[in-house]
Amino acid sequence: MSFGSPFSMELAKEFVEFINKACTPFHAVEVISSWLLEAGYKRLNEGEPWPSISVGDRYFVTRNDSSLVAFSVGGKFEPANGVKIVGAHTDSPNLALKPRTRVDKGEYQGIAVQCYGGGLWHTWFDRDLTVAGRVFLSRTKLEKRLVNLKRPIVRIPSLAIHLQTAQEREGFAPNKEKHLVPIIATEISGALNGDDDKRHSFHLMKLISEALGCLPEEIVDYDLSVIDTQPATIGGAFDEFIFAPRLDNLISCFCGIKALLQTDKSLDTENMIRMVCLFDNEEIGSETSQGAGGTLVPDLIEHIIASKTLRATLVANSFLLSVDGAHALHPNYKDKHEENHRPLLHRGPVIKYNANMRYATNGATASIVKSIAKEALVPVQEFCVRNDSSCGSTIGPILSSLSGIRTVDIGNPMLSMHSVREMCGTTDISYLTNFIEAFFTNYDKHVISS
Structure with missing residues (x-):
């Protein structure tokens, strides 16, 4: 037995x-680029002169x-009409290889x-990586490959309980430099296989080099990460859950595109431009050229319109x-949530609030989301942290302050955020996709009158 409509299950798969x-x-960018090219989007190169942006055309x-960044220009677009933007990020916490x-x-x-x-580094222990x-x-x-x-x-092996002190058994707190070292071979295997490289494994x-069809000495540098090999899957007694790595924030990337x-x-x-921006480096603050704190969005706006008056x-x-991603109510830690703001799986996207503007939501932007969702028959939820709890942040406040564009923070509820494997609901994939579709097609009907 499966959970949700056939459409929601198909999209979840x-x-x-x-x-x-x-x-x-x-x-992620390679896969999405292939989708866009197949759909007829034109690839632009930042290092080359851009053509004039034409109404009815689609680019990335x-x-x-x-x-x-992918965007489609409405057939009736005028610069003064504005841009409808969905922002998300492509990166997730991981173990990156040192030089x-x-x-x-x-x-x-x-x-x-x-x-x-x-x-959540303890979740990386005893995984097949x-x-x-x-x-x-x-x-x-x-060349790049x-x-x-x-x-x-x-594999990062954990220490057997018999070798742990009583204090270690009570609270697992690995030293990130000493204990998070993935093991690749025994010393004797290295000696038998001619290991004489003093710099690299x-x-x-x-x-x-075997995977790339090159010689080891041809490798100049890299941006490599350790990742879990267990595939994402649909599970639960009624196939209502997705168990997967990188749900934060590939859910939003997928639904947006x-x-x-x-x-x-x-x-x-x-009559507007529809745009999806997928940034890297959100998990480390976004202050990079490819992050939300970079110039990608301002540069795009300048390409679209040169006049400062029209830009404003x-x-x-x-x-x-x-x-x-948003924090779903954890059934075993219910007291960690503010009692009136407890998002659940299968209940739709979550509007995220924070009085100190760790999220960019305000009453005006939240009202627009609620109005669009109501017409689209997509349920929405609300979240704010307890006063005695710290609050994470997103690209929302960064992009809002950088561009001046009205912004709201939303996201799908999930459990185990930042674990090597996270968990979400199958129906929430279709809820979020349907809501973003409604945002792109019906936003102008929900603009707040002056």
């Missing part, structure tokens, strides 16, 4: 397929291979990693959905 391919931000641009990967652990050999973002990302090769010229080794090659470089593509059929009558009007008439 499509999302699971996507997340299994999108193992790093580079792979990438930066650093890890962030992407020198070799780690000698006596009888074992490990690979050197750095903690990227705020992961591999390596994926972007590699740069030196041949007749510099994506790689995913796929099979389990490293010989075994790792050999596996990567799907909604953009599905609404292209009504582009002829559209365009910004004033634009609206931004910052879409990122």
